[in-house]
Amino acid sequence: MFDEERDHFFCQYSSVELTRSMTDSPRADFDSPWKEALDDYFQEFIAFFFPQIYADIDWNREYEFLDKELQQIVRDAEIGKRYADKLVKVWRKSGIEAWVLAHIEIQAQEETGFGERMFIYNYRLRDRYDRPVVSLAVLGDDRFNWRPSQYQNEFWGCAITFDFPIVKLLDYESRWDELVSSTNPFATVVMAHLKAKETRNNPLDRKLWKFTLTRQLYERGYDREDILKLYRFIDWLLALPEDLELELKQDLDRLQEQQTMPHVTGIERLGSAKVILVQLTRLFGELPSNLQSQVQSLSASQLDELALALLNFTSIEDVTNWLQANPTQQPPWNA
Template identity: 50%
Template sequence: MKTPNANFDQPWKEAIEDYLEQFLEFFFPQVQALVDWSRGYESLDKELQQISPGAESGEREGDKLFKVWQKNGEAAYLLIHVEIQSQRDNLFEERMYVYHYRSFDIHKRVISLAILGDDQPNWRPAGYGYELAGCSLEFKFPQVKLLDYESQWSSLENSSNPFALLVMAHLKTQATRGNAQDREGWKWTLVQLLYERDYTEEEVIRFFRVLDWMMTLPSVLQESFDSKLRQYQEERNMPILSNIERRALETGRQEGLQEGRQEGLQEGRQEGLQEGLQEGRQEGLLEATRVAIAEVLRARFGPVPTTGLERVNQIRDESQLRRLLQGAALVESWGSFEELLEELG
């Protein structure tokens, strides 16, 4: 049975944004140790768009830029690149440098980090430089190769860090291209490991969504998986997202992305295709989240007041919409969701 195309960039991006400290602790502990986590961190998506070289230079959906505070009180900026592809990219080092110097131009203290999720063992870019007539440049950046964790599988299984599960999901999604049955088996194994970890209910929900999003299955196998998961949840009285809620999220995502593509094409005809597509994709993601919020609320609480949905539809901040989507799956009543809306202003 043929497997659907895997979604790597967005699950990585979402997991890093939600769990930046655990991400750094797992992959780059020397960076994690520099940060004063009591002050939190700030995702700078708009600023990242300003420094991105553009699609013609290989812009990646998985890239993230964060503002953090060092333990000495000074601000610092983390520029994280998630490179997911199946072949060598000879422009990657240069692109890393371009992102870095453009970010440095604005923010100064910048740390560039790379996660290499490709399937080429010998491709390990770690720097960029040149020399010309006595003028030279050398730029180095820390990088992690996900393939290296294949030999550390038992350590991944025993790790309490949620990114161990994400690495396993990434590797097995990659390894099961063209083999949907095997992917379904590994997806089930990893979901059971997720339940066995000492995570909060919210953490289980978030990481289940990431695993489910990455390890896509044909509809027949997905239905079988949903049925098995529902029984597993009932036996342990440990619900995450019900089948209908999961389907609502997927429906909302697809509807929003389709609308985004249409808006992007229309805008592209008027002001330039590339710019329109970029805006359309962003609006599509926002609309996908709004639709998913409404569907999850209806699935859990029945008819939803129109005024409440209108307030959701007016929100254009991606982080606020993501918080509302998580809240829709977690709150006990519509009244609790309204309180969350009030909290967000």
């Protein structure tokens, strides 16, 4: 699988069609939670989906995200809208440096030229960096038989055949018990993804699964930071109507009382931020993504202050001015 005669390789990862349901609130960057999950759990991502590659990487050495180098590829591609998300430098067990390209594609419908696009990214990276490129695809759509894994082109005897490995998230529906028993964070990511699609027209079932997946975060023994990161993903994909979000918050409160779960405080803060965002959206329409991020970054005390201040807001400029006067005290989505 690996070319021992070359010093470097790339790995390209593509995830397509993360389905947004009719009950979801609008998202400015629907692919953001997947990008963040990849950023937070790159090692676990490789281990979960591509164990052969995982076995060839020396994880005792630090890996490095090369965002600036990746942005140059994105600018040079000139092939339409693409989401080339993370370029990562790792080390192989042989001691040789290797580069991994994590390419995330989020789209709402089947793309007939998907294989060609994977090939284009592969050869552009190879051309710029003179490195062999390993291209990987994770398909998140709901068409069971759509499994593009090859690009072919032939003209007057000049032929190209480009094969790349794929993972189909739908295949995990029949492996649910494995997901439940796994402690890899991407098991939770896959479960949330599948339930987001399954409950797109059933908000009550969605609320039940959102509670179940959140409870499992504690049952799996994750630490506080992991719980908050994974809850962010669950919360984003399994968005609920406002009334059901409030009911869910009450359910989580009761769960905390019954099982003494100290980390729920952070999740409660996220719930408060969501309620405030709903209120601001009703007043002024959909907020810009940067303002949403700032609200989500506020501390519990700041959220309380904003809840009172918004009673006097008359325009979105009031929101902007308040946030500028009250800079965030912590990174987004931490308690």
